Each structure stands twice: as structure tokens, then as C-alpha cells.
Amino acid sequence: MIILVLLILLLVVAFVLYKVFHSPSKLPPEPAVPTINVFALGCSGTGKTVLLASMFRSLATPAQNRSFYFETTLQNATYLNDTFERVADPRSPEWAASTLPSQFREFIFTCVGRRGDLKRELMRVRYIDYSGELLEREVEQGRPQADRLDGELRDAHVLLVMIDGEQLVSLMRGEAEGQRYLDFTVHPMMQMASKAACPIHFVVTKWDLVREYGEPSEVGDDDRLYDVVVQLLSNHYFKSLVSYRSEEQTVRLIPVSAVGKGFAKLDAQHRVVKRPGGRIHPLYVEYPIIAVLPDVFKYVEHQISSAVKRKIEKDVWSNARSRAGDVFQRAVVVLQNNEFRSAIVNGLGIPMADPLLALFLAWFSNSDTKDEALAQKVMEADRRQSLSAAVRLAALEDLERAVARLEGALPSSVLAARPRT
Ligand SMILES: Nc1nc2c(ncn2[C@@H]2O[C@H](COP(=O)(O)OP(=O)(O)OP(=O)(O)O)[C@@H](O)[C@H]2O)c(=O)[nH]1
Ligand SMILES: [Mg+2]
Numbered sequence: 568m569i570i571l572v573l574l575i576l577l578l579v580v581a582f583v584l585y586k587v588f589h590s591p592s593k594l595p596p597e598p599a600v601p602t603i604n605v606f607a608l609g610c611s612g613t614g615k616t617v618l619l620a621s622m623f624r625s626l627a628t629p630a631q632n633r634s635f636y637f638e639t640t641l642q643n644a645t646y647l648n649d650t651f652e653r654v655a656d657p658r659s660p661e662w663a664a665s666t667l668p669s670q671f672r673e674f675i676f677t678c679v680g681r682r683g684d685l686k687r688e689l690m691r692v693r694y695i696d697y698s699g700e701l702l703e704r705e706v707e708q709g710r711p712q713a714d715r716l717d718g719e720l721r722d723a724h725v726l727l728v729m730i731d732g733e734q735l736v737s738l739m740r741g742e743a744e745g746q747r748y749l750d751f752t753v754h755p756m757m758q759m760a761s762k763a764a765c766p767i768h769f770v771v772t773k774w775d776l777v778r779e780y781g782e783p784s785e786v787g788d789d790d791r792l793y794d795v796v797v798q799l800l801s802n803h804y805f806k807s808l809v810s811y812r813s814e815e816q817t818v819r820l821i822p823v824s825a826v827g828k829g830f831a832k833l834d835a836q837h838r839v840v841k842r843p844g845g846r847i848h849p850l851y852v853e854y855p856i857i858a859v860l861p862d863v864f865k866y867v868e869h870q871i872s873s874a875v876k877r878k879i880e881k882d883v884w885s886n887a888r889s890r891a892g893d894v895f896q897r898a899v900v901v902l903q904n905n906e907f908r909s910a911i912v913n914g915l916g917i918p919m920a921d922p923l924l925a926l927f928l929a930w931f932s933n934s935d936t937k938d939e940a941l942a943q944k945v946m947e948a949d950r951r952q953s954l955s956a957a958v959r960l961a962a963l964e965d966l967e968r969a970v971a972r973l974e975g976a977l978p979s980s981v982l983a984a985r986p987r988t
Contacts (some may be wrong), residue, residue, distance in 0.1 A: 584659065595892055595899040597955065598925035600677070602691040603859055604918075606719045608756045611699035611731030612773035613921070614825060616663040618729075618852060619674070620827035621697055625853045633969070635689065635962040637676040637856070646782060647674075654826065655847040660840065666698040671824070676856065680962030688960040690926065692856055695719055702756065724917050725859050728756050728764050728868055730799075732773035732822070733839065739780035739798055749802060749928035757808055763918025766816040766866045767808075769982070770855050771795060774822035776833065788850075794820055794977040809982045816866045818982040819858060824850040854973050861967045864930045874932075875910045883932040893956035910952065926963075933960055980988035 609615045626637035627644070638644070650663050666672075676692045701712050720726070725787055730753055738745030760767050771777065777791055799820070800806045812818045827848030834840045882901045883894065892900075902908050911927075912919050917929070943956070972983055 574748075595896040596623045596705065596788045596897050598899050598902075599918065599922040600688045600691055601691050601737045601923035601926050602675070603724045603863060603923070604693045604719070604722050604858055605725050605727065605856065606695065606723040607727040607855075608702065608759060608825060609699050610703050610728075610731070610756070613699055613729045613731045615699065615729060616666055617654055617825045618698055618770075618823060619694065620654060620663065620771055621849045622823075622852045623647040623674075623676070623855060624651045625849055625857060629681070634682060634958075634965045635678055635680050637692070637790060638676050639674055639676050643674050644673075646672075655851055656782055657830070657843060657845045658839045662839075666696060668698040668700050668712060668783075670696075670698060672696045674792075678860075678962065678966075680965075682958045682961060685954060685958055687955050687983050688804045689959050689962045690860060692859060695857075699706055702759075703752075709930055720763060722918055723763060723765050725765055726760050726767045727770050727855055728753075728760050728767060729770050729772055730823075732771050732775075732777045734863065735771060735795060735798075736777055736780050739777075739794065739818070747950070754802075754804060757804055761811075766862050767820075767861070768819040768821060768858070769813055771820065772804075772825070773839070774824040774850055775828045775831065776839070777822070777825060788822065789977050789979050790819065792977055795822075796820060796979050796982065813944040813983055815869050817862060819862075819887065819980050820982050821854050821858070821980055822977070823852045823855065825852060849907050851973070851977075854970070857969045860930075860963070861970050863917075864927055867911070867917075867919070867927055868931060872912055875907075878910070879906065879928060879931055883928050894932055895925060895956050895959070896953075898932075899923040901928060905982070929956075929960065930963055933963070 574713075599684045605921040608614055623639065623644070625646070627639075629636040639647070653659060653661050654663060663808070670693065674694045674696065678689045678692065680687045694982050697716075701716060731748070734745055734752070736745070738749055771792075774788075777795065780794070782791065782794060800809070809818050829842065829851050830847055831839050832843050879901075882904075891932040902924055908921075908924065911924060919958065
């Protein structure tokens with residue numbers, strides 16, 4: 568009789584323990600989708616609006632070899648698609664209308680991971696389109712536009728310094744106008760960028776026009792880019808900015824053409840005009856956005872101490888309480904520890920809200936670990952990933968693979984202080 572009672576008691580205890588540790592309601596919630604702020608510094612006519620339309624077109628189209636795509640609100644999608652349609656029509660001489668100084672347009676692009684029919688949001692990219700005029704003339708302090716620009720610079724996770732390819736050709740040809748562009752337009756932008764705590768990249772717009780500056784007739788994109796790099800590095804300020812920044816981040820120089828080669832040309836008055844019957848083939852336009860997340864995370868990883876890194880490796884994977892969930896749920900548990908959270912955030916200088924920290928932890932823990940025992944745990948845990956986490960991790964890895972493809976195709980896009988010999 569006593570044995571029977573004991574047996575029943577044991578069963579009850581086992582059942583309660585099972586419920587406590589395996590009930591889905593005990594799993595931590597999935598973290599919210601993080602937002603990354605990208606701010607593009609570019610003067611009027613650099614090609615910001617046209618690039619944005621072309622970029623969205625490229626990112627919003629699900630591709631066979633990608634497990635992610637980007638989407639935005641219906642209103643913004645309609646605006647960007649209309650702009651692209653106008654730009655892409657060779658019969659119409661029109662491009663995008665110049666953005667007015669009073670116009671600030673916010674775009675939220677959601678990066679969606681997909682596997683078959685299953686879709687999961689990975690992150691959002693916040694991008695502002697504004698008038699480049701605001702960078703060219705003094706905007707009175709205290710005016711809404713000046714405050715807005717300051718705020719965008721302060722909150723940026725990644726800063727893009729846009730260099731106009733049309734002006735760059737003039738610089739490559741040794742024309743005075745090109746030198747003026749470097750000294751009085753690019754230089755002030757670099758000064759602004761150098762104050763930012765976040766990673767910086769350079770984007771050369773209108774890449775289709777960067778030719779006929781004295782290069783042999785049939786050189787490839789990477790050779791052209793190399794010539795551009797050499798030219799830019801001959802500017803002392805550019806060189807020191809790259810050299811100082813490349814100690815803590817990969818500094819990129821991404822060439823982009825919203826329309827692709829052969830679609831437009833410069834006429835006798837140095838205006839960009841469309842060629843009759845030209846077809847649009849945008850080049851590299853998606854990379855400034857695709858590179859954002861891997862670059863921010865590598866930057867954060869570089870900034871945090873190795874002691875915190877070891878603690879992350881241990882806590883995310885071996886925290887007993889969180890073991891039941893997937894890597895994103897474990898990250899939420901780790902972040903409940905305020906001391907730990909502030910150890911990552913302290914000294915970073917860029918805003919890292921909890922959803923972004925959680926995604927960083929997932930990325931960090933998913934990347935290669937040198938510790939054998941931990942690597943084993945990672946593999947075990949991987950098998951336990953929920954479907955939702957697996958879709959997001961696959962998209963995250965895919966973003967990194969895309970960046971690696973860019974680096975493979977254009978090695979000169981990774982800037983180092985010294986040009987290659
Ligand atoms: N060839 C070529 N021309 C381009 C490209 N992108 C833009 N342009 C030209 O550059 C002009 C200016 O582009 P916008 O996108 O309006 O420039 P923006 O930086 O938004 O200028 P603001 O709105 O005044 O700040 C366009 O009207 C086109 O003539 C490109 O990829 N290739
Ligand atoms: Mg514009």
C-alpha cells in the first residue's frame with residue numbers, strides 16, 4: 568500500500584516537473600523585430616532618391632537564391648515603384664523630382680526571411696530620404712530641419728557617405744571641378760561622418776558614368792573601383808578617416824548604378840540624359856542595405872570585451888532555464904540580466920535596444936565558436952531550433968553570404984588605408 572502511494576506521489580511530482588519545464592507557456596517570448604537606422608549623407612543631385620527606388624525594386628523582388636526579401640507599406644511601395652517606373656522609361660526624359668528641403672520621407676523596410684510558405688520578419692531598416700540641399704547650406708540651429716538631421720546622425724547604426732560618380736569622373740580626369748567637388752562637398756560630409764560613433768561606408772552613385780577617365784577600354788568593375796580607391800586615398804583626410812575607422816570596422820566603398828550600364832549618358836551640357844531604347848539593369852544597388860546588419864554586428868562584436876564575449880558564449884548556450892527555447896528565446900532570458908545587458912551596451916555609442924541586442928546574441932551564438940565543447944552545444948541546440956528561428960537564422964546567414972559575394976566580385980570595395988600594390 569505504502570509503495571503504491573509513493574509511486575503515485577512520484578508520478579504526480581514527475582508530471583508537475585514536466586509541465587513546469589516543458590509547457591510552451593513557460594518558454595520566453597520571441598523578441599520583437601529590431602530596427603536598424605541607416606542614414607545616407609548626400610548632397611543634392613547625388614542620386615539618393617533614384618537609388619532608393621532602384622534599391623527597393625531589387626530588394627523587394629524575391630530571388631531564387633535568397634532566403635530573404637524586403638517589404639514596405641503600400642503607400643511607400645507605390646511611391647517607390649512609381650518613381651522607378653518613371654526613371655526606367657527611356658521614352659520619358661524625366662527622372663525623380665528633386666526632394667524639397669521641407670520633405671523628410673521615412674521608409675521602413677522589413678526584411679522577411681522565407682522558407683517555402685513560412686515567412687518570419689528578421690529586422691527592419693529605417694531609411695530617410697531628404698533634400699541634399701540641407702547639407703549644402705547652413706540650416707539655422709533650432710530649425711526643425713537642422714534638429715532632424717542632427718537626430719538622424721545621432722541615432723544612426725550605419726552612416727552612408729554618398730559620392731556622386733558623375734563628379735568623381737571629373738576628379739579622375741584631373742579637372743578642377745572634380746577637385747572642387749572633393750574639397751568642398753565630400754570633405755564636409757566626411758567631417759560630419761567622422762563624428763559618428765557608428766560604422767561608416769562610402770557609396771559611389773551613378774557607377775555607370777564612371778568611365779572614360781583614361782583607363783584602358785575594356786577594364787572590369789573591380790579595376791575601375793581600384794582606380795577610384797587610389798584617387799580617393801590620395802586625399803589626406805579620406806585616407807586618415809579610412810585608416811582610423813578600419814581598425815574597428817570594415818570600411819566599404821560600394822559602387823551602385825540605379826539604372827545600369829548603357830542606359831544614360833552625359834550630353835554636351837554635362838547633363839545626364841537617357842539613351843533612346845535603353846534598358847535598365849541596376850548594379851549592386853541592394854548591397855548598401857544588405858551589408859548593414861552583418862556590419863553592425865561585427866562592429867559591436869569588435870567593441871565588446873573578450874570577457875563579455877566569453878560570458879555571451881556561455882550564457883546563451885548553457886543557461887539552464889532557457890535551454891528549452893530556441894536561440895532567440897534564450898537571448899531574451901539572457902537579456903533579463905541587467906548587468907549583462909549594460910556590459911554589452913556600455914561604451915558602444917550606438918543605440919542598441921533590446922530587440923537588436925537579442926538578434927545580436929542570436930547572430931553571435933550562431934557564428935563559429937572556437938571552443939569545442941561549446942561548438943557541440945551549438946550543434947545540439949541547432950537541432951532544437953524552432954522552425955521560426957531556423958527561418959530567421961537562415962536569412963541572417965544569407966545576408967552574410969551576399970556580402971561575401973560582393974567582396975568576392977569586388978575585392979577593392981573593402982577599403983584599407985593603403986592601396987594594393
Ligand atoms: N547615369 C545615372 N544617373 C543617375 C543615377 N541616379 C541618379 N542619376 C541622375 O542624378 C539625378 C539626381 O538624382 P536624385 O536621386 O534626384 O538625387 P537626390 O540625391 O535625391 O537629390 P535631392 O533630392 O536634390 O537631394 C537624376 O535626375 C539623374 O539624372 C544613376 O544611377 N545613373
Ligand atoms: Mg531626392
